[in-house]
Amino acid sequence: MDTLVTKKLSKHFGGIKAVDGVSISVKKKTITALIGPNGSGKTTLFNLISGFYGPDEGKVFFLDKDITNLKSYQIANKGLVRTFQLVRIFRNLSVIENMLVAPKRNYGDSFIKSIINFKKSIQEEKESYNYAIELLDLLELPHMKDEYAGNLSGGQFKLLSIGMALMRDPEILLLDEPVAGVNPTLANKIFDILINCRDKFNKTFLIIEHNMDVVLDFSDLIYVMNRGKIIAEGPPEAIFSNRGVIDAYLGAD
Amino acid sequence: MDLHPLVFLLLGIGTFILIYAILALSLNLQQGYTGLPNFGLIGFYGIGAYATASIIVQGINPIIGIILGMIIATVFGIAITIPAIRIREIYFAIITIAAVEIIRIIIRNEKAIGGEYPQLGIFNIPLLFGLDYEMHKIVSFLLLILVVICIYLILQFIIYSMPFGRVLKAIREDEDAVKALGKNPVRYKLIAFSIGAIIASLAGSMWVLTQRAITPDGIMPLWTFMIWIMVLLGGMGNNKGVIIGAIVITGIQQIVQELKFYIPTEVLDNNQIISLTWTSIGILIVVVLIFLPRGIIKERKVRGKDVEKTIKNVDGGIKGWIRLLLRS
Secondary structure, eight states: OEEEEEEEEEEEETTEEEEEEEOOEEETTOEEEEEOSTTSSHHHHHHHHTTSSOOSEEEEEETTEEOTTSOHHHHHHHTEEEOOSSOOOOTTSBHHHHHHHSSOOSSTTSHHHHHHTHHHHHHHHHHHHHHHHHHHHHTTOGGGTTSBGGGSOHHHHHHHHHHHHHHTOOSEEEEESTTTTSOHHHHHHHHHHHHHHHHHHOOEEEEEOOOHHHHHHHOSEEEEEETTEEEEEEOHHHHHTOHHHIIIIIOOO | OOOOHHHHHHHHHHHHHHHHHHHHHHHIIIIIITOOOOTTHHHHHHHHHHHHHHHHHTTOOHHHHHHHHHHHHHHHHHHHHHHHTTSOHHHHHHHHHHHHHHHHHHHHHOHHHHOSSTTTOBOOOOOGGGOOHHHHHHHHHHHHHHHHHHHHHHHHIIIIISHHHHHHHHHHHOHHHHHHTTOOHHHHHHHHHHHHHHHHHHHHHHHHHHHOOBOGGGGOHHHHHHHHHHHHHHOTTOHHHHHHHHHHHHHHHHHHHHGGGTSOTTTSOHHHHHHHHHHHHHHHHHHHHHHOTTOSSOOOOOOHHHHHHHHHHHHTHHHHHHHHHHHO
8 A cells, every 4th residue: 555646646837737647656664755857846746745736637645545635734634744845934933832833632723622621732732842852852953942943044944844744743744855955964864864754653755855865865766757747766776877867857967 | 989080080091091901912812923914803892892882771781791792793703704814914904994894884874783873872871880980980990900810811821821822823923834734724713813802892891881882983993003003012922012002002192182181272272182192102103113123022932941831830730720820
């Protein structure tokens, strides 16, 4: 069973076919990378999968269930969480508050429930808080805990948004350029964290990334997009020797 | 009982301030924390005021009027926000201002709601608890202090102790990010807007009970802007700040208007004194926003320590709960 499957997904903006009949499948417990030149439709594909855009044609299946017409927050609640390329965090809240907005709560999410079961909602809060502190340690952000999120650096934005996504304990995580603007050491470390999540907690990742070093080192399978279409798929070694991919994206020497 | 005229004056000003403080707290929940620019706030106040006044005139217990006002305000609030809440701030502001003007115009022209002379409003509301006029003033003032304190504590609890309140702030910052985290912003916004509507309606009811009259001119859009000024000046996203905003603005307004008894009409006539009020408020806003762009008190930052304290206080029995309520 594949965690995430898209079938002939298409989205047009006016005359532009941003995503054109894309069928991909992401296997459980893998890190799948999505690469391609700028404007090839990678982020649009993410928006289609995560429910931020409605597709013109095609379907999305998550854990064998059709999620094509669900709303973005419903999809996130099912365990498919995404991050944004231009990081979206809550700038005027502290870092720890950003982390604590994220988790799925049985009591705290509903106003009425959290009043009736206030104690239980705070019990949940305690667990979330401890988990958030753990994750911040992992992401090398513990000293920034009380800082306004808006005061973080570009790389730290990325880390925080990954942390927020991990707070939800998702089944699959869609990361849009998670290590763009992050120094190489930390980029490797982020991917180590992702590998760790994959192996220990059976998490699945679909990642858009332009940093070929980490893609080559860490991904299990690569899809290459160009002009809205998948032009190649396969393990890293095969992709990096594929003539078409080199022409479209990596550049011929 | 004979009250000193100055005490009497101060009680009157205090009553105004406290009613505006309730409205400012309401707007602060909607705009300051949730980012819902409600430019029709005064309409919800009007609903509460007219519901209470109509009920009292019928000789029914005012409590029923207060509750009725809250229910109508909530229903009306939901009715205008369901179509408006999905759109972005500026359109939301326009829709609220339009919807509330409709209410005012209906009230102004409809005898069934606006009283026998709808242009003039509803008068002759009896004194509180059958007291004499001076005791009524004192009791009104004390009652309003109690109401403001209760609303303040409830709002602080919702925003700083409940995980729910944190999501409201997150919605203000970035709605799409909240959606990506599996929370439906529409639901949160509806609840925040409804709570704000209920509080505004209560302010209207309190106005009728304490000032004993309501006129359609009392729900002009102008008064919504006044409350916006209080929130901006006091500090958006800070409940203490907006109360201070209410004190400063209402205080200036009332005190400058008192000047008409001391300045001879040859120097400044009545209209000129009213203009003086607006001029002084205008100057104050400009000065404050240049030097304190986030208002007199800026929004409180919630640190890890604060979250730990909340968790500890909830575990700490009755004492912890009292600390939880008072800490904010």
